[in-house]
């Protein structure tokens with residue numbers, strides 16, 4: 329039987345890279361959530377193993393309908409929450425609305441998806457759920473109150489849920505990358521002057537990462553090779569966080 | 572937005588000690604540093620839904636030059 333795997337943020341960066349890797353395996357049925365399908369038209373075209381779902385994760389109240397309509401008879405073996413937004417904003421401008429908006433995508437949408445994924449109807453025993461946090465979930469940086477707190481919140485979700493789902497041997501883990509070369513990082517670097525970009529790069533002892541550098545740990549966590557691994561935070565950052 | 576209102580907004584959001592005019596050079600303000608630049612980017616993003624880049628920040632001098640970056644048509 330084919331393994332069903334769900335990925336959010338499938339249209340870009342890390343989500344797209346893991347989708348490309350998973351689709352090399354004809355035994356995997358992949359479901360990907362995103363908004364802008366044009367960014368992965370090459371994956372969508374003629375790929376019987378891939379179902380793209382155009383869904384705006386701001387609409388949390390529609391997640392229930394998503395499971396009823398799209399995933400009604402699907403039991404997932406894996407889930408990766410890659411959708412996320414990054415922003416730099418000083419606390420003085422962090423209105424409740426702004427805070428809600430970053431948490432909505434980075435945290436609340438994941439919890440709501442997991443609410444359904446945790447049901448027997450929608451997951452197999454032994455499944456693996458992975459949340460994309462960030463080294464910023466454990467560290468701090470000026471202007472990142474929203475990003476850091478939302479990524480830290482995911483670490484709490486991982487530990488609690490790992491215990492809740494242990495009875496079904498469902499594993500829940502977080503991956504915490506340093507700077508990875510993706511559209512998200514391009515946007516971030518655009519807002520910084522060259523000097524700062526150079527500084528950030530030099531803070532990664534073995535350089536900033538490429539998406540292919542993160543795919544390996546995701547494949548490991550999805551596989552049975554990690555079947556005794558749960559509730560953990562995996563930093564993968566070229567040494568950024570050890571200094 | 573009225574220019575007068577914009578000047579007041581900047582003083583408030585950037586927490587400046589003294590009032591601004593369109594000819595004030597932002598970079599010469601005593602308060603100017605990377606944190607104020609960040610607050611400026613945030614304030615402009617909130618008000619005008621546009622993100623100033625690092626290059627924009629580098630090029631800005633006076634408030635007028637900031638207004639030009641944002642787009643004079645957005646001011647009255």
Ligand SMILES: NC(=O)c1ccc[n+]([C@@H]2O[C@H](COP(=O)([O-])OP(=O)(O)OC[C@H]3O[C@@H](n4cnc5c(N)ncnc54)[C@H](OP(=O)(O)O)[C@@H]3O)[C@@H](O)[C@H]2O)c1
Nearest residue numbers: 337339340341342362363364385411412462507508510512
């Ligand atoms: N890149 C890094 O350096 C880095 C470092 C640490 C952690 N991370 C984390 O890793 C994850 C992936 O990052 P990335 O660099 O691959 O980001 P990215 O290239 O910016 O991609 C973000 C993804 O999130 C989706 N998304 C955003 N808002 C959405 C919404 N309202 N509804 C549905 N989907 C939405 C986007 O889909 P659409 O474009 O189709 O809307 C896109 O597929 C994020 O959680 C990020 O915080 C990244």
